[in-house]
Amino acid sequence: MNTDPRENHIDYVEFPAPSAQAFAAVKRFYQEVFGWSFQDWGEEYSDTRDSGPTIGISAAAAHRPAGTLIFLFTVDLEAARERVIKAGGTIAREIVSFPGGRRFEYMDPAGNRLGVWSDK
Numbered sequence: 001m002n003t004d005p006r007e008n009h010i011d012y013v014e015f016p017a018p019s020a021q022a023f024a025a026v027k028r029f030y031q032e033v034f035g036w037s038f039q040d041w042g043e044e045y046s047d048t049r050d051s052g053p054t055i056g057i058s059a060a061a062a063h064r065p066a067g068t069l070i071f072l073f074t075v076d077l078e079a080a081r082e083r084v085i086k087a088g089g090t091i092a093r094e095i096v097s098f099p100g101g102r103r104f105e106y107m108d109p110a111g112n113r114l115g116v117w118s119d120k
Helices: 020-034 077-086
Strands: 010-016 045-048 054-058 069-073 090-098 101-107 113-118
Touching (some): 010 113, 077 090
Parallel strands (some): 010 054
Antiparallel strands (some): 101 113
């Protein structure tokens, strides 16, 4: 039985930053407006743990989303992927690894793009 309280909940939101200047500006904005602190993961990615759901900001051209991207958490990433497909969703980006876990992105039947991630 899964007892992780994050299971099947919105757990992570990722904002795109189209340039290094925008990356710095959006971090500064959220620090000044809401007092969030950021952990840098290289020069093109940062996230925060004091914003409710974690907020990530990506300036990495190869990985940054086209728009704000919501992620749900799951313990079993492969099982979640199969449920998405079985329910009529389509996989927009296959499972990839990143520091801290793995993730995939999908499109729901209405065309909304979301992601699912796991720390396993």
